[in-house]
Amino acid sequence: MLQALQDVQDPEIPVISVVELGVIRAVRIEGDHVSVDMTPTFAGCPALAVMQAEVENRLRQLGAAAVQVRLVLSPPWSTDWITPAARDKLRAFGLAPAPPHAGLIQIMFAGEAICPYCGSTQTTLKNSFGPTLCRALYYCDHCQQPFEQFKAL
Amino acid sequence: MTEPALAAYLLALADDELILGHRDSEWTGHAPILEEDIAFANIAQDEIGHASLWYGLVRDLGGAEPDRLIFFRLPAEYRNAPLVELPKGDWAFSMLRQYLFDAAEARRLPLLAASTHRPLAEAAAKIRTEEIYHLRHTQAWIERLAQGTSESHRRVQAALDLLWPYAVQLFDPVTHEAELAAGGLLPEVGAVKGDWLQTVVPFLSAVTLRVPEASLPAGVSRAQHTQHLTDLLADMQVVARSEGPDVHW
Numbered sequence: 001m002l003q004a005l006q007d008v009q010d011p012e013i014p015v016i017s018v019v020e021l022g023v024i025r026a027v028r029i030e031g032d033h034v035s036v037d038m039t040p041t042f043a044g045c046p047a048l049a050v051m052q053a054e055v056e057n058r059l060r061q062l063g064a065a066a067v068q069v070r071l072v073l074s075p076p077w078s079t080d081w082i083t084p085a086a087r088d089k090l091r092a093f094g095l096a097p098a099p100p101h102a103g104l105i106q107i108m109f110a111g112e113a114i115c116p117y118c119g120s121t122q123t124t125l126k127n128s129f130g131p132t133l134c135r136a137l138y139y140c141d142h143c144q145q146p147f148e149q150f151k152a153l
Numbered sequence: 154m155t156e157p158a159l160a161a162y163l164l165a166l167a168d169d170e171l172i173l174g175h176r177d178s179e180w181t182g183h184a185p186i187l188e189e190d191i192a193f194a195n196i197a198q199d200e201i202g203h204a205s206l207w208y209g210l211v212r213d214l215g216g217a218e219p220d221r222l223i224f225f226r227l228p229a230e231y232r233n234a235p236l237v238e239l240p241k242g243d244w245a246f247s248m249l250r251q252y253l254f255d256a257a258e259a260r261r262l263p264l265l266a267a268s269t270h271r272p273l274a275e276a277a278a279k280i281r282t283e284e285i286y287h288l289r290h291t292q293a294w295i296e297r298l299a300q301g302t303s304e305s306h307r308r309v310q311a312a313l314d315l316l317w318p319y320a321v322q323l324f325d326p327v328t329h330e331a332e333l334a335a336g337g338l339l340p341e342v343g344a345v346k347g348d349w350l351q352t353v354v355p356f357l358s359a360v361t362l363r364v365p366e367a368s369l370p371a372g373v374s375r376a377q378h379t380q381h382l383t384d385l386l387a388d389m390q391v392v393a394r395s396e397g398p399d400v401h402w
Contacts, residue, residue: 020300038347042283044202073206127188128286129195133202137188153282 001027001034004062012047012132018055022081024087025072031106033066035051037072042133078103079153090150091116096138098152111151115140123147158329159270159338161213161232164222165327165375167277168233173254173384174200175389179241188233196251196287203283206276213272228383232327232375236319238382245298245308246316253320253353258284260348264340273338292356299360308309310362317365324349327375344368 005024006017018024018038026037036055040048052069054082058150082090087097096116104122113123113136120142127137128151177197184190208219216222237254241247265277298309324346333339333354357364393400 040279042199042202043206043279044198044200046198073272073279076279078282127192128290129188129192131191133195133198137191151286 001029001059001062004058005036005055008051008058010041010047011050012045013090013095015089016082016086018051020083020086020089022083023051023077024055032063033057033068034064034066035070037066037070039072039077041077045133050078077153081149082150094147095135096147096149098150101152111137113147115143115145116147118143119146138141155333155338156214159273160211160216160325162330162333162339163207163211163214163273164216165232165234167204167211168231168322168375169254170200170204170207171238171239172231172233172385173237173251174198174204175246175385176237176241177251178240178347180247181351182386185244192290193247196290198200199283203280206280210272210276220393221398222291223392226307226386228378229376231378231382231386232245233382234319234323234325234375235379235382236316236323236376238379239316239319240381240384242312243308245305246312248291248294248298249309249312250316250320251287253316254294254323255284255288255291256353257320257323257345257349259288260352261345262338264348268339269337278323295357295362296360299357306361313357313362314365320323321346325375 002019002024005019005027008016008018009016010021013021021041023039023041024036025039026145028035036059038052038055048071052071055069056067065139080100080102082097090097094116096113100115113120113125114121115123115138118140120140122141123138124141125136126146129153130137130148134151134153136151137146138149139146145152176199177193177200180193181190181197184193205219208216208222211222212218236250239250242250258280262277262281266274266281268274268277295309298305300306324343326342330339331342334341354364
């Protein structure tokens with residue numbers, strides 16, 4: 001069932017699946033009824049409703065007669081849940097993954113981002129806010145390329 | 154008593170976030186520089202996202218659906234503090250209002266995360282992780298404006314003189330708040346305000362701003378609003394009201 005949800009992507013990051021993103025928290029199957037626990041990345045993320053609908057559609061395609069996608073908030077979603085394989089895909093997409101922080105987001109503010117294009121750490125934060133709620137804007141002083149980083153959460 | 158009283162408290166939180174988010178969004182396309190346009194639009198979207206979590210809790214406690222609460226209530230039925238409905242003013246005004254609000258959130262959310270009402274505790278813990286970015290941003294702006302030029306200092310001081318009494322009203326207890334606090338559902342009355350004062354007063358003083366003494370009369374009801382809220386809602390609700398409540402988008 002989790003394998004099937006690998007086809008469902010976050011429309012704002014169309015290179016990794018909802019499973020790799022870590023937003024699918026539980027899947028329960030009882031006969032032909034499936035219930036899924038899903039958690040938002042950012043509470044105001046407009047992609048959430050789209051992802052919910054697509055999870056439901058995908059499970060119906062597989063023959064589920066009834067699908068319930070329930071939103072859960074605890075524990076709060078963390079960028080630490082993005083899988084290692086998905087981090088490589090994000091880099092290839094030009095989006096630097098957030099470094100693991102184990103809940104201590106404050107320490108992230110001192111650290112630099114690693115450029116997803118050239119791997120340099122000579123980067124400058126240009127804006128803590130970006131084109132979507134989950135991204136910050138950086139500039140690579142080494143390869144002189146602007147890039148985005150997934151904000152640590 | 155408990156559920157309606159808790160719903161009333163959460164409705165106040167939701168309305169504060171929604172109306173502030175709407176005011177913030179008025180800067181979209183008008184902020185002084187592109188980066189700030191992007192940043193403030195993000196903050197607006199976050200606040201409206203947080204409002205949606207609080208409205209969801211209100212519904213789960215027996216309230217109406219969020220869309221109905223947002224688009225079909227009259228101004229007198231809104232429970233936001235007047236602070237958030239004031240027009241956006243200049244950049245210093247909007248940044249300072251957001252800072253004062255973010256600092257209140259930063260103190261309130263950890264206490265709400267200890268609520269014995271589990272859905273409330275979980276939502277507070279979730280929102281808290283996102284709010285870290287807001288406070289860092291607005292605090293940096295207040296420092297920059299206060300210590301920038303004499304003009305930026307003058308503007309942010311003028312904003313503080315006007316906003317301070319309204320900001321203090323954020324902490325006026327709602328009906329039955331003391332009983333809810335006694336039951337462990339909410340923080341002790343006055344706790345958030347005390348923590349907030351200990352955060353913002355030293356910071357504002359350190360960046361050479363003068364915290365005013367004056368305050369508005371305490372105990373102003375959140376049912377009392379300025380004409381500004383009527384104007385804001387007329388704008389925000391017009392499409393939903395012209396189509397009616399049963400339309401699906």
